[in-house]
Amino acid sequence: xxxxxxxxxxxxxxxxxxxxxxxxxxxxxxxxxxxxxxxxxxxxxxxxxxxxxxxxxxxxxxxxxxxxxxxxxxxxxxxxxxxxxxxxxxxxxxxxxxxxxxxxxxxxxxxxxxxxxxxxxxxxxxxxxxxxxxxxxxxxxxxxxxxxxxxxxxxxxxxxxxxxxxxxxxxxxxxxxxxxxxxxxxxxxxxxxxxxxxxxxxxxxxxxxxxxxxxxxxxxxxxxxxxxxxxxx
Amino acid sequence: xxxxxxxxxxxxxxxxxxxxxxxxxxxxxxxxxxxxxxxxxxxxxxxxxxxxxxxxxxxxxxxxxxxxxxxxxxxxxxxxxxxxxxxxxxxxxxxxxxxxxxxxxxxxxxxxxxxxxx
Numbered sequence: 636x637x638x639x640x641x642x643x644x645x646x647x648x649x650x651x652x653x654x655x656x657x658x659x660x661x662x663x664x665x666x667x668x669x670x671x672x673x674x675x676x677x678x679x680x681x682x683x684x685x686x687x688x689x690x691x692x693x694x695x696x697x698x699x700x701x702x703x704x705x706x707x708x709x710x711x712x713x714x715x716x717x718x719x720x721x722x723x724x725x726x727x728x729x730x731x732x733x734x735x736x737x738x739x740x741x742x743x744x745x746x747x748x749x750x751x752x753x754x755x756x757x758x759x760x761x762x763x764x765x766x767x768x769x770x771x772x773x774x775x776x777x778x779x780x781x782x783x784x785x786x787x788x789x790x791x792x793x794x795x796x797x798x799x800x801x802x803x804x805x806x807x808x809x810x811x812x813x814x815x816x817x818x819x820x821x822x823x824x825x826x827x828x829x830x831x832x833x834x835x836x837x838x839x840x841x842x843x844x845x846x847x848x849x850x851x852x853x854x855x856x857x858x859x860x861x862x863x864x865x866x867x868x
Numbered sequence: 869x870x871x872x873x874x875x876x877x878x879x880x881x882x883x884x885x886x887x888x889x890x891x892x893x894x895x896x897x898x899x900x901x902x903x904x905x906x907x908x909x910x911x912x913x914x915x916x917x918x919x920x921x922x923x924x925x926x927x928x929x930x931x932x933x934x935x936x937x938x939x940x941x942x943x944x945x946x947x948x949x950x951x952x953x954x955x956x957x958x959x960x961x962x963x964x965x966x967x968x969x970x971x972x973x974x975x976x977x978x979x980x981x982x983x984x985x986x
Contacts, residue, residue, distance in 0.1 A: 709957030
């Protein structure tokens with residue numbers, strides 16, 4: 636009881652100190668100089684219709700590389716946490732087979748989910764979406780195929796290879812930007828094309844496809860680690 | 869609009885903090901963390917909003933010339949995009965720690981775990 640009162644008091648104190656910071660924020664009509672510059676020149680300079688993507692992949696591209704690294708570290712952490720546990724042979728025997736409904740539904744939905752995931756990361760520079768979202772959609776398809784029994788054993792080597800190639804390709808494209816264009820992760824070494832068409836934005840779609848493949852492979856690895864080794868034995 | 873979103877995001881953060889501090893069940897603590905996370909995302913998006921603004925994506929409805937006048941700030945949106953993915957990764961890591969802790973100590977309640985006491 637005393638603990639709860641203390642927690643409540645702490646929340647009130649934090650609210651008291653944070654409130655003045657945001658009390659003055661009303662409706663804004665104009666943006667800051669950085670945002671205005673991005674909005675005015677971003678689309679034309681890079682050829683990307685989706686400006687959020689332009690910021691994520693190009694202007695703040697280094698942050699995105701760091702983000703991919705954090706995601707890798709987290710998935711490696713999950714694999715490490717579950718890595719020392721019982722082998723899969725004991726676990727596999729106790730697993731209940733999927734029901735008819737789940738099995739049929741999974742095999743019906745799987746191609747649609749995979750296509751949608753690929754669509755989301757290929758069109759990242761045109762529509763809301765991108766590499767991370769598309770990768771997560773693809774990984775959800777992998778989860779469904781595990782549940783539905785479509786995929787019985789994990790292609791570890793394929794996942795590892797995809798992850799390595801995508802990560803190295805991302806850095807390589809960044810380095811190509813130094814060599815052929817203005818700096819690290821500058822996508823303008825490829826023709827920027829017409830705004831709104833699929834082949835536009837220079838190397839942005841290429842980077843987002845690599846990010847999508849990497850995120851999809853990494854999250855599939857996380858799902859696999861949790862599936863095989865998290866049964867309480 | 870902006871103020872409503874800010875109030876909503878603070879409410880979410882407060883609920884999440886309450887969950888973080890008052891619960892003892894590990895999964896509920898992680899849910900509390902996710903609520904704080906979502907509240908922060910909402911706050912960032914709300915700060916980037918402008919009056920009658922729209923998503924900064926060039927389309928038929930929003931031609932290139934109107935972008936600078938109607939588009940919302942793309943930087944907070946990009947930040948939130950990053951933060952969501954990091955939040956997902958951190959949540960996955962926390963959940964696997966929770967599973968591991970349950971396997972070791974046979975209890976999901978943190979006050980039953982004496983190892984972390986000081």
